[in-house]
Amino acid sequence: RYQLDWEDFDRLAGIQLKSHARIDPDLLAPRNQSSGNSRKLVHLITWFAALPLAALIAFSIYVSFFQAKETSGLKLQPALELLARIEQRTLEDGSMIEINRGAEVDVAFSKSERRVYLRKGEANFEVAKDPSRPFIVNVAGVDVRAVGTVFSIRLSEDEVDVIVTEGRVTVKPRTTSTVPDESSADSFLNVGQRARVNLHSESLAVEVSSIDETEVEALHRWKPRLLDYDQIQLGEIVQEFNKSNPVQVVLSDPSLETISLSSSFWSDNVEGFVRLMESSFGMEAEWRGSREIVLRKAN
The missing domain is CATH 2.60.120.1440 (Jelly Rolls)
Incomplete structure (x- = not known):
């Protein structure tokens, strides 16, 4: 949509150039005015005439940007609240x-x-x-x-x-x-x-x-506690997180469940756990609805 708005600006510039080509300076200039002053006056009139259109396009871009930003925020808000730490x-x-x-x-x-x-x-x-x-x-x-x-x-x-x-x-x-x-x-x-x-x-x-x-x-499973794992399978760790949090983690491939992991996590830090899976274990995360995060092997 923003590209279309910029194309409108280009068309506006084209309108100005074409207008300059069509208008006869002698029609607008006083009888004793030089042709140079006539051109300046024509340019000024054309510029003022184009202002309303330019303002309309600029306003369209402004509204489009903030509407898109607000809509995106509304979609993310429920998920962010559920991911918040205790x-x-x-x-x-x-x-x-x-x-x-x-x-x-x-x-x-x-x-x-x-x-x-x-x-x-x-x-x-x-x-x-x-x-x-x-x-x-x-x-x-x-x-x-x-x-x-x-x-x-x-x-x-x-x-x-x-x-x-x-x-x-x-x-x-x-x-x-x-x-x-x-x-x-x-x-x-x-x-x-x-x-x-x-x-x-x-x-x-x-x-x-x-x-x-x-x-x-x-x-009291909602209360944060330190989960300390030593060579524990990922499937078991995910189950423990899911018991403690409203956001559920889903492993897309059964083969991921058998990955052994040694690490420590706070039970309420789902986001930190998911980021570790992405950065250190070659996975990618995807939201499914507002209460599920799917982990799969990165392409």
């Missing part, structure tokens, strides 16, 4: 938050308490001990209170899900009326326990249950 945020008190992709967290510390708001998604909290300033996470009106603890919270459309992996927390649901209700009492969670609050229930009762290590590991 954010690890250290707070001023030394506490650390691991924020899953797409989650939103706001921090509002004061002298008396350390308050955090989980607006969306899922996060894991490793709380620095400070008995004088309780650490409180508010999520959809539910308060999760801790002192020195490790726990995760997931907010979905239907519920708040809390899992404790170290220490102890209290879960206090929001109250829907001024009348005291036993279901709104604080619930205590210890290691290996899980609390769920149904956001569509009128009582907003806290449902506490036990959870084993296998379940905890499966629910």
Whole structure:
């Protein structure tokens, strides 16, 4: 398309030359004006006459460029968000938050308490001990209170899900009326326990249950961890990445699965893994949709 626009510029130049050839300078010049001044006047008039067309072509190029750029960005945006690394945020008190992709967290510390708001998604909290300033996470009106603890919270459309992996927390649901209700009492969670609050229930009762290590590991696969491999087949490594990430890696040829690899990767760094396959193992990557990357032998 840009080539056609430049051709329009060429045609514009041709129009100017042809106009100069057709116009009789004596028709535009005053009776006592020299022919040299007549030519200058003709050139000036022709130049001004061509300005609107030139401006239109330039505007067309400008709009075409930015429309193409914007369209390209929209296509890439979902993939880039899914490839983003897990954010690890250290707070001023030394506490650390691991924020899953797409989650939103706001921090509002004061002298008396350390308050955090989980607006969306899922996060894991490793709380620095400070008995004088309780650490409180508010999520959809539910308060999760801790002192020195490790726990995760997931907010979905239907519920708040809390899992404790170290220490102890209290879960206090929001109250829907001024009348005291036993279901709104604080619930205590210890290691290996899980609390769920149904956001569509009128009582907003806290449902506490036990959870084993296998379940905890499966629910926390999104958390970044170092994967250290020594002569492990590529197929097994890809499976491990796919368990931990929304973007799935696909090997186009079964023969690629048996390639042995010795390296270390962070489990959330799919992009780094794919780039290594391209730069060091003679492969090329191709997006298939917004959630799959196909690896194949480079031509």
